[in-house]
Amino acid sequence: xxxxxxxxxxxxxxxxxxxxxxxxxxxxxxxxxxxxxxxxxxxxxxxxxxxxxxxxxxxxxxxxxxxxxxxxxxxxxxxxxxxxxxxxxxxxxxxxxxxxxxxxxxxxxxxxxxxxxxxxxxxxxxxxxxxxxxxxxxxxxxxxxxxxxxxxxxxxx
Amino acid sequence: xxxxxxxxxxxxxxxxxxxxxxxxxxxxxxxxxxxxxxxxxxxxxxxxxxxxxxxxxxxxxxxxxxxxxxxxxxxxxxxxxxxxxxxxxxxxxxxxxxxxxxxxxxxxxxxxxxxxxxxxxxxxxxxxxxxxxxxxxxxxxxxxxxxxxxxxxxxxx
DNA sequence: GCGTTATAGTTTCAAATGCAACCATTGGCA
DNA sequence: TGCCAATGGTTGCATTTGAAACTATAACGC
Numbered sequence: 001x002x003x004x005x006x007x008x009x010x011x012x013x014x015x016x017x018x019x020x021x022x023x024x025x026x027x028x029x030x031x032x033x034x035x036x037x038x039x040x041x042x043x044x045x046x047x048x049x050x051x052x053x054x055x056x057x058x059x060x061x062x063x064x065x066x067x068x069x070x071x072x073x074x075x076x077x078x079x080x081x082x083x084x085x086x087x088x089x090x091x092x093x094x095x096x097x098x099x100x101x102x103x104x105x106x107x108x109x110x111x112x113x114x115x116x117x118x119x120x121x122x123x124x125x126x127x128x129x130x131x132x133x134x135x136x137x138x139x140x141x142x143x144x145x146x147x148x149x150x151x152x153x154x155x156x157x
Numbered sequence: 158x159x160x161x162x163x164x165x166x167x168x169x170x171x172x173x174x175x176x177x178x179x180x181x182x183x184x185x186x187x188x189x190x191x192x193x194x195x196x197x198x199x200x201x202x203x204x205x206x207x208x209x210x211x212x213x214x215x216x217x218x219x220x221x222x223x224x225x226x227x228x229x230x231x232x233x234x235x236x237x238x239x240x241x242x243x244x245x246x247x248x249x250x251x252x253x254x255x256x257x258x259x260x261x262x263x264x265x266x267x268x269x270x271x272x273x274x275x276x277x278x279x280x281x282x283x284x285x286x287x288x289x290x291x292x293x294x295x296x297x298x299x300x301x302x303x304x305x306x307x308x309x310x311x312x313x314x
Numbered sequence: 315g316c317g318t319t320a321t322a323g324t325t326t327c328a329a330a331t332g333c334a335a336c337c338a339t340t341g342g343c344a
Numbered sequence: 345t346g347c348c349a350a351t352g353g354t355t356g357c358a359t360t361t362g363a364a365a366c367t368a369t370a371a372c373g374c
Binding site: 004005006007008009010012013014015016017018019020021022023024025028044047048050051053065066067107110111114117118120121124125127128131132135136138139140142143144 | 161162163164165166167169170171172173174175176177178179180181182185201204205207208210222223224264267268271272274275277278281282284285288289292293295296297299300301
């Protein structure tokens, strides 16, 4: 009989990351889910629209920035627009593209949720000491490079 | 006008972890999905059954070990059993409980998939140097403690 | 200019997921 | 013993998700 060398799931890196990530996301999600009827996808859309405000993003750009696929973005935006949280217009000069912006209502939600999200992050990082935080930063940069901020003039002429 | 202090999604820890985790899981999942028609949930069940073999786990125990809820386990096991990949019997002495074991077919899949999973992990860790790996280990232990191996005699009398 | 190809975004259908209700069995305990 | 609560597991239903097909518009090549 061969020795099967079973995988030790609980030490397996992708598994542990998955658990950690789900635990965190769910904890945060619960909050704005309950208080604003806001799903994770919708929150992400709001977050990037807030960050790259003033330019009016196309859905595709939102997709790139949120790591969601275009279908997910489309649906999230549809819900947000229906709730009057984002304003969707059509790009003049390219009528395929949409131009998305937060409405006042959208901004209000952002301003309410963002601090809580940061608080969650802070709580999480509080479990680490300064060294560990620095290393984590560095390790994440290697494993999952954060994309550089978008260049406005290249994306929306 | 208030300054909105937008959340920088791409530096937000839970977000980055989520991206990383999804990227990894999907990369691995694609492989056994295509080659064995095996979903993530099913693979996880196989992994824990392999690891705690010889004891015959109850579904509830599988759920604990995989961080899946009991419904997900139930369905994964149903598919696996239907495909002849796990053997499901009833616990003598407690007829509510099931006793789950890998069949030869199940073991074959495990033995085919496990090395590839490990290879993925290796590739990932290869991007880090020894220091970084050690710190990652330590950080993960703090943020998402790996549960200690199950004590056989306590769980299956 | 006209046909072809590419891109933005939406819709549709199937599969995955989650939740609550449910059935069966067991364990407590009066 | 005989009830009631707790546990293991499954099922039904509603929601979410993903992949591919589809619509509309724009860009390209000749």
